[in-house]
Amino acid sequence: MQTLKLTSSREDIQKAGEFLRQGKLVAIPTETVYGLAADALNGPAVARIFQAKGRPQDNPLIVHIADLAQIDPLVTAFPDSAQKLAEAFWPGPLTMILPKSERIPVETSGGLDTVGIRFPSHPVASAVIRAAGTPLAAPSANLSGSPSPTTAYHVEHDLSGKIEAILDGGPCTVGVESTVITLAEGTPRILRPGGITWEQLQAVLGQVEVDHAVLHQLEQGERAASPGMKYKHYAPKARIILVEGEPYVEYVNAHQGDGTAALCYREDCAALHVPSVSFGAAGDYASQARELFDALRHLDDMGARVVYARCPQPQGVGMAVYNRLIRAAGFEVLRID
Numbered sequence: 001m002q003t004l005k006l007t008s009s010r011e012d013i014q015k016a017g018e019f020l021r022q023g024k025l026v027a028i029p030t031e032t033v034y035g036l037a038a039d040a041l042n043g044p045a046v047a048r049i050f051q052a053k054g055r056p057q058d059n060p061l062i063v064h065i066a067d068l069a070q071i072d073p074l075v076t077a078f079p080d081s082a083q084k085l086a087e088a089f090w091p092g093p094l095t096m097i098l099p100k101s102e103r104i105p106v107e108t109s110g111g112l113d114t115v116g117i118r119f120p121s122h123p124v125a126s127a128v129i130r131a132a133g134t135p136l137a138a139p140s141a142n143l144s145g146s147p148s149p150t151t152a153y154h155v156e157h158d159l160s161g162k163i164e165a166i167l168d169g170g171p172c173t174v175g176v177e178s179t180v181i182t183l184a185e186g187t188p189r190i191l192r193p194g195g196i197t198w199e200q201l202q203a204v205l206g207q208v209e210v211d212h213a214v215l216h217q218l219e220q221g222e223r224a225a226s227p228g229m230k231y232k233h234y235a236p237k238a239r240i241i242l243v244e245g246e247p248y249v250e251y252v253n254a255h256q257g258d259g260t261a262a263l264c265y266r267e268d269c270a271a272l273h274v275p276s277v278s279f280g281a282a283g284d285y286a287s288q289a290r291e292l293f294d295a296l297r298h299l300d301d302m303g304a305r306v307v308y309a310r311c312p313q314p315q316g317v318g319m320a321v322y323n324r325l326i327r328a329a330g331f332e333v334l335r336i337d
């Protein structure tokens with residue numbers, strides 16, 4: 001299949017909308033990462049997303065809207081808590097899990113009785129949703145298991161020849177996927193940290209829990225609150241080892257070998273004696289989030305085999321950075337002092 005390259009011109013946004021109405025797949029920019037979009041209400045179209053990505057079929061997709069009026073047919077309840085969060089954070093990088101209506105096909109919900117809804121803030125994402133005239137199911141536009149795409153080039157690398165079109169809207173500004181919060185049962189609980197922080201959610205709702213699997217490996221036999229928690233994620237080809245503690249630079253310099261590289265903060269690069277790729281600056285969690293996935297892909301391009309990575313602080317948006325990087329590392333953490 002020839003993958004058409006689209007721009008964010010008005011004509012190309014209309015073309016993307018037309019493709020989506022026809023059941024085709026189009027990768028689109030959002031403020032979080034690039035999404036691989038299909039008509040969320042068209043089961044066979046959604047099934048093609050799973051095929052193109054190689055995504056396990058029980059891992060549900062988030063449904064993207066461009067107008068609050070689109071929600072009503074998709075869910076059977078919209079509690080007060082959802083109303084408050086929508087007012088505070090939509091449009092933006094927050095996904096709410098709510099009880100689903102019969103309109104959501106089984107392909108989109110992965111067989112669950114809930115659905116994740118998000119109202120993205122990226123102007124091109126909204127324009128494409130409006131042009132399509134239907135909510136869009138859009139997981140990250142990468143091959144399942146590899147780092148999420150934050151540029152159209154990343155999408156092309158993973159999915160060229162497998163999808164009808166890629167719309168290039170420039171690099172993503174948040175750089176990690178949306179925060180996922182479930183409002184479908186009991187106390188609101190974060191299932192995946194992202195651009196909206198725990199602190200921001202608590203400020204609106206009061207009590208908010210963080211699911212145990214956000215920061216820890218699932219125990220044998222532990223039920224995953226979110227199917228995505230079960231799978232390998234965000235991993236480059238290289239083996240990533242998270243190095244927790246100081247002195248990081250001295251540790252890495254003392255352990256260099258063939259194919260060794262560092263995934264570090266910008267300030268570390270000059271003092272390192274191994275090839276290094278930075279992901280943002282120390283203490284600047286937004287820059288870490290924005291740069292992490294590109295840095296992971298860069299390490300593969302360099303042919304790195306063993307990568308010593310800075311262990312990020314799980315605070316603010318840093319919780320999302322830590323959550324992605326510890327999965328990229330397959331939970332391999334080395335503690336030094």
Ligand code: AMP
Nearest residue numbers: 060061114115116139140177226227228
């Ligand atoms: P992605 O589409 O790549 O951003 O991944 C979406 C994430 O949200 C995955 O980890 C899913 O398992 C999770 N998710 C989507 N819908 C639901 C749902 N209804 N209940 C729980 N988790 C969900």
Ligand code: MG
Nearest residue numbers: 139140141148
């Ligand atoms: Mg993904």
